[in-house]
Each structure stands twice: as C-alpha cells, then as structure tokens.
Amino acid sequence: MNITSAKGNKRSIVLITIVAAIILLDQITKFVVKKFMFLYESIEVMGDFFKLTYIENPGMAFGIQMESKIWFTILSIFAALVVAVYLFRLKNESFPLRIALSMILGGAIGNLIDRLAYGKVVDFLDFEFFDISIPAFNFLFFNFPGYDLHRWPVFNVADMAVSCGMILITFLVFFPKYSEEKQIITES
Numbered sequence: 681m682n683i684t685s686a687k688g689n690k691r692s693i694v695l696i697t698i699v700a701a702i703i704l705l706d707q708i709t710k711f712v713v714k715k716f717m718f719l720y721e722s723i724e725v726m727g728d729f730f731k732l733t734y735i736e737n738p739g740m741a742f743g744i745q746m747e748s749k750i751w752f753t754i755l756s757i758f759a760a761l762v763v764a765v766y767l768f769r770l771k772n773e774s775f776p777l778r779i780a781l782s783m784i785l786g787g788a789i790g791n792l793i794d795r796l797a798y799g800k801v802v803d804f805l806d807f808e809f810f811d812i813s814i815p816a817f818n819f820l821f822f823n824f825p826g827y828d829l830h831r832w833p834v835f836n837v838a839d840m841a842v843s844c845g846m847i848l849i850t851f852l853v854f855f856p857k858y859s860e861e862k863q864i865i866t867e868s
Contacts, residue, residue: 691775695767695782702786706837707793710802722806733806735834738799753795760788777852783845790838803834 713734717723722733738749767781794801809832816826 691778692771695778698779698782699786699789702783702837702841703790703793706787706790706841709804709837710794713802713804717804729808731806732804733834735803736798736800737803737834738801749795749799753792756788756792756795760785760792763788774852776848780845780848780852783841783848787838787841787843787845790841791836801836801838803836803839805836805840806834807832 713732717732717734719734719736722731724731763781763785767778767785770778770781791801812827812829814824814827817824
C-alpha cells in the first residue's frame with residue numbers, strides 16, 4: 681500500500697465517521713426528546729433566546745408542507761443516494777468538499793430515518809435569532825404576498841448538519857482557490 685492510498689483510506693474513514701456521528705447524535709437527541717418531553721412542550725434554556733421545544737414536522741425543512749408524503753420520502757431517499765454516490769465518485773477531489781457532502785449525507789439520513797419510522801421528523805432546537813419581515817410587493821407579473829418570521833423555525837441536529845454542509849459548499853464555490861490551497865496543504 682502506497683502513501684497516497686493510505687491517506688485516501690484514512691480520509692474515507694474520517695468521512696464515514698462524520699456521517700455515522702451525525703446520524704448517531706441526531707437519533708440519540710431525538711430519542712431523548714421523545715422520551716422526556718411532551719409534544720409541544722417548551723423548556724427555556726437561555727430565556728426566550730434558546731428553548732427546547734418538541735414538535736413533530738410532517739413536512740419538509742422549516743415546516744413546508746408537501747401534498748404527497750410518499751413522493752417526498754422517495755425523493756429524499758433518491759437525494760441521499762445521489763449524495764452518497766457523488767461523495768464516492770469525488771474520492772480524488774477536494775477534501776473540504778467531501779466533508780461538506782458527508783455532513784449533508786449524515787443529516788439527510790438522520791431525517792430520513794424519522795420519516796421512514798414515524799412519517800414525520802422530530803425537531804426540538806428553538807432559537808430566536810432575528811426577525812425577518814419582507815413587505816408585500818408586485819414585480820412585473822409576480823405578486824409577492826410578503827413574509828414575516830418572528831421566531832426561527834424549530835430544527836434538529838440533522839438539519840444543522842445539512843445547513844452547515846451547504847454553507848461550506850457555498851464557501852468553497854465562492855472561494856475555490858482557498859479550497860485548492862487547503863487541499864495542497866493537507867496532502868503535503
């Protein structure tokens with residue numbers, strides 16, 4: 681076994697560990713919430729800023745509803761498989777990109793386990809970051825009714841992993857030289 685292949689094996693183990701750790705932490709935290717809290721119960725941790733609020737989300741992220749839960753579940757399985765295949769095919773690409781994909785895959789599987797087991801996802805992290813208010817407006821032929829968000833949507837560990845993975849990918853897209861330089865540094 682040469683040095684490059686040994687380094688590749690270590691990195692693969694790191695990526696698998698990231699996926700497994702996210703799934704495990706996500707499922708353990710959801711189990712604890714279901715075991716020790718009542719549905720819709722809210723416990724203040726840091727006043728109104730951070731609460732543990734147990735909800736079950738039958739829709740997509742941020743409570744967006746879909747008409748067909750079966751099609752959404754099938755789409756979620758397909759998306760997780762695409763990320764897994766893409767992650768495997770990128771074995772010679774930027775390691776930070778592969779870490780981001782591992783985070784997304786771990787989060788996707790964590791929420792998919794809930795969907796398959798319960799038909800909904802357990803959410804419990806409830807933060808008050810900032811309010812968002814977009815007034816209603818008309819633009820060309822589009823009539824936007826406006827949007828108000830007075831409390832951030834409740835989320836879970838899997839959602840955090842997917843969001844952080846997407847933020848990392850966005851960063852790597854906008855700063856590709858940084859990713860390449862880090863790749864060279866980590867390989868030497």
